[in-house]
Amino acid sequence: VAGFEQIEPPEPQMVKHLTFTPIIEGQGDDAHSWADAIALTVGEPDEPCPVVATGRYHDVLRREQGQWRFVRRVFVYARAPLPEGLGQAPPPV
Numbered sequence: 001v002a003g004f005e006q007i008e009p010p011e012p013q014m015v016k017h018l019t020f021t022p023i024i025e026g027q028g029d030d031a032h033s034w035a036d037a038i039a040l041t042v043g044e045p046d047e048p049c050p051v052v053a054t055g056r057y058h059d060v061l062r063r064e065q066g067q068w069r070f071v072r073r074v075f076v077y078a079r080a081p082l083p084e085g086l087g088q089a090p091p092p093v
Contacts, residue, residue: 017038028063029063030063031062032060033059037056038053039052055078056075058073058082
């Protein structure tokens with residue numbers, strides 16, 4: 001696939017960040033979303049890539065001049081308490 005090398009970490013031991021499909025709820029020009037994410041350490045070819053972090057993004061978005069923008073993005077590590085004001089997102093399915 002053309003361009004694939006450009007998105008891979010260039011050296012072993014670098015971290016690759018993966019964000020899964022977001023759940024977005026909104027009305028009008030305002031929206032809230034959450035998406036689970038993991039980070040892997042990329043090893044040598046044929047070596048496993050250990051998970052170094054897991055968690056969830058909690059986002060506030062707003063449409064301004066026809067484009068959606070992040071107003072706030074907070075990452076919460078798995079099993080950590082949610083910061084005040086984030087509310088509860090449903091557990092992953």
